[in-house]
Amino acid sequence: MTDTETLSKLRGVISRLARELNATATAEGLTPTQASVLGLIAFRGPLGLTELAQLEGLNPTMLSRVVGKLTELGLIQRDPNPDDLRAIRVEATDAGRHLHERVKxxxxxxxxxxxxxxxxxxxxxxxxxxxxxxxxxxxxxxxx
Structure with missing residues (x-):
């Protein structure tokens, strides 16, 4: 196994790379979290909010804010889940898919x-x- 100092350097490099790449989303007017959620929705297709929260590692309050903002920006839409009409699914709009492609x-x-x-x-x-x-x-x- 590699020594702790080397592992710490690897973790630091990965974190810096992620921060630098996340900065490209801010050039498109999104926070890194918004860009990440939009990317997941655009890539995976319609997702339930519980599944989205688990995949993204967000608490329900934060996810609600992010989904609200992305909806307000016209990048995603909320639809009833056909399997459970009490639940909501979210999917990317054409504008959301285009923005996600620009960020990528x-x-x-x-x-x-x-x-x-x-x-x-x-x-x-x-x-x-x-x-x-x-x-x-x-x-x-x-x-x-």
């Missing part, structure tokens, strides 16, 4: 620009580490 494009372009500025060996090391990083992400998800 901005993030992809930011990464491409930065990789192009790195020494070739560093960029290749990062790209080659993708399978291991994907495994780490899956392992972290499994711990929740």
């Amino acid at each position: 494009l901005l993030r992809t372009e930011a990464i491409a620009t930065c990789l192009d500025q790195l020494p070739t060996a560093s960029a290749e090391t990062i790209i080659n580490a993708l399978p291991a990083l994907e495994e780490l992400a899956l392992a972290l998800r499994a711990t929740h």
